[in-house]
Amino acid sequence: MVPSISSSPSSIDNPQWVFRISKTFETHLQVDTDLPICIFQVPETLITENRESYVPKCIGLGPIHHFHTDLYSNQEQLKLATAKTALTPYKIASHFEKTVIENLKQLVPEVRCCYDSYFDVDDDMLAWVFAIDGVFLIDILSKVSEGNSLETFEDIVKVENQIPLLVLIETRSVLDKHLSGHCNNSFLSNMMVRICETRSPLKFSKRISRLDLDINNRFHLLDCMYHLIVNNNVNAKNQCLRPNFLDDVDLEDVENAVQMASDICPGASAFLQPLLIILKLPWDKIISLVKKMLGENPAVLEIDIPSASELSNVGKVEFCMTPGGIRDVEFDDETHTFYLPILRLKPDSEVILRNLVAYEGLMFKKGTFSNLDFTEYVDLMCGIIDSAKDVHILREKHIIEGELDDDEIAKLFNGISKSPLKTEEASGLQQTVARVNKYYGNVPRVKVYHFIKKYVLAWWKVIAVVFTLVNLMLLVVQGACQVYECNNGLGFGVVRLLFHVGTEKDLMFEFERT
Template sequence: MPSNYSSSTFDELKWVIQIRRTLEEEQEDDEDYGIPVAIFKVPKLLMESDPHSYIPQLVALGPYHCWRPELHDMVRLKLSAAKRAKKFSSTNLQFHDLVEQLLKLEQNIRACYHGYLDLNGETLAWMMAIDASFLLEFLHVYAGKFEILQRVPSRMSHLMDHAGTKPAHNAVLRDIIMLENQIPLFVLRKMMEFQFESSQQSDEILLSMMIGLFTELSPFNTTDGIPEIQISDCAHLLDFLYQMIAPKSKEASEINEIPNEIEQSPQISYRFKQFLKRLISYTKRAMQSQHIKTIARLPWTILSTIPPFTVLKQPAEILFFREQQEPREEPEPQNLKSNANRPPLTEEIAIPSVSELSKAGIRFSPSHGGISTITFNSQTGTLYLPTARLDVNTEATLRNLVAYEASSGIGALVLTRYTELMNGIVDSEEDVRLLREGGVIVNHLKSDEEGAWMWNGMSKSIRLSRVMELDKVIEEVNEYYNGLWRVKMGRFVKEYIYSSWPLIALTTVAWFLFLIALQAFCSLFGCFRALPSKRS
């Protein structure tokens, strides 16, 4: 560095050079147009609630945490994995050849990250190649059904010998599913192509490893089958887990539809189709908002006051504004209508705890499926919930899935709403015990109290959302619970007897003190002797 340049000036020059080169560089392949951002920084509100669940503690993957000094111990193991990847390759390519291929994808890699990457292209390519080697070697343990990988477990032993196998394995598991620790899935696919001759075989093995990871980390019972998902449709490992776990709501499936001629056209790339889906989603969501509907009605409201148009007012409203007129057929209190249209806050989820529901006679039963199987049977008074497995990885998995769901804007916050529901019904270890005895929770934590802490800690949300299916279940449970005679009687006693008890007690004490004072007065002045005798 020249002596007349300070370090800050040098950094500024480096930034300007990088930005200028990025802006002047032409995109070589139009197929990559519209690559969506998929690797986000965890929102501050969520990060502050539990940093340990979002910040990697053992290994950094990708650029967000690569320079943290406390994670440098794993660099040696990552380099060892890169060396073994070279030996394991069935092609004649050298490792630097793979780096050169990733260097060509530099702009695609940068496009996946929401945060600015203050790295030059060569550094980024080497980082991706080495981190991908480490990640794939770790994931190989989940693809044991392939004979070609039978010798992988002996290679994995090099990875964990330094810290004890199980604790270190769980620590790496938690790190690799963190939102800020993701690397693009197409980098992993490129690395697999480097190791195997057939891209079809490499995709099959990679999918097998990702399904094994899903089976290991999924908090829900997977006995209802494994969803079929193409890895080419996934942005990274966390996105794959999300697509496997989160049900696709009816609303999301409707707003993401694109015309068949576009969907089936081979000339239009997948990335551009995804861009169109997101554009259609945002547009439809905006058009369905109450503000847009009000603005759309404004010109007609003005025209309908002009005499020539008054005769057309009623038929026009039936044809064009029927959706807004239908609710008027069943009038409701204004406060209920406003609450129904307004997305509720996390703190506003009003539902009794498991203990309260159980005392009222409501039962809990496993639904043998995912979140989409949450239902309430009002005939039997049974709330069906998916079997949730609680272990040392569950909280980090759910938290990062919720953070990704909120940051990506991929649709309704289904997982967020589920965690809010569980936070609403679980208040104490007694609630966890009842759910565990009912088969809704399989608790591998040290105690039921830890399970209650986990659910109660997941109460932060960065944006509001209504999930029709889950909110309907919450309303049904509350309606059933509030209609039970024992609940009504309990509320009557609490409101009219317990609430009046202080007044009754005060009146009794005052009367008692008055009698004592009267007795003392009469004993001194003989007021009873002054009364006329019965004999007289």
């Protein structure tokens, strides 16, 4: 029987729960730690969207998934065999519990604070979980850092599968001291750097070293990769203005055109003034009402920005790679150049991207992070990549690299929904996107298209709805007249006149005459 490691108060004996929670709370009060909650159970909304990217497939690590029913029977022997092989050089078999377990047991109260869930197990059990999973994880990370491609890497980078770095640091320190009498903290630092450098979906502007990553101030593997990516920048961002909502149509220009037309041809004013009145109507509210009538979902699933092919072919925007990171995304208004960081995509990149976004969002909700830099970057890429031709344009400019083909990359970004989270103030990347949209919206060809789309096509939809309702009403009246033999009553003579129906055997209004 696999033990349950997490329980709700309703599933256990109440006095027992009170005793355990009081002891746990007492322990937490005595723990002096600045560690925030940094390991989360992913919300069901994300799991529903793409279960494979968030739920472990082969290996469950830490108290959330260590005893996962679907994995436990297969992974237990693998973990024990791997741990035995990894521990062989340290010759610690007979002293493992006395050294590793006892040291980790002292850390358990502090480690509990890293999780967003309460685990209804005692410290001894958690110490064994972290000891086995910690040794196993160190061995896997060591192999990955040496260039080995392991299927389990996708699992160990998932949010729910993170192991606090303080567990790895303590485990490695105990083993080193047992073997040589002193510990080498640089081993874990160098290992984390190599993994982040080789597996990061975004290319770093320079070769990073362990001096760029202080693992004593980082929480876990995913946190290390996140901070190295977000803090990788080379240029300061310029402050940009947010565009007006309706840059497509300049009402002042229209008014001037109406005035000029009236001066040249006095009679033209009678025809042009109604156009000016139409443009001044509150179209945002009107179109919103139309969308409600048509049952359209007002939620935006992608960031509001044209695709790469539209920007390139219609807007004549030039794409260029920047050696920096996501904070170096920039748009040059003078040269119409869009600068984007280099994105290297591998088979496991989608899992990494999704979990980095999930981690940033969960930390943002907790108030630990104040920005959504990575999430906004992924939203941007989802917005400008709609099809393989968009990927092809970015690949030609060396902005996208890697093993995946164009169709796979397009499918990857089309499968990620826009994040609902927002910062209080517009970030640098949001301002850059606004500038791109403002430039693209002012392209003459685009202005005409937007005008037609907003003010003409919307009304055609209304007309279609009205026509459908009228047609339905006429069919109902037709059916009633066929039953009650009403001849030309109910105003059918007028209806025929309006719809140019001139014969008694018309296809729409064919009635029997008495």
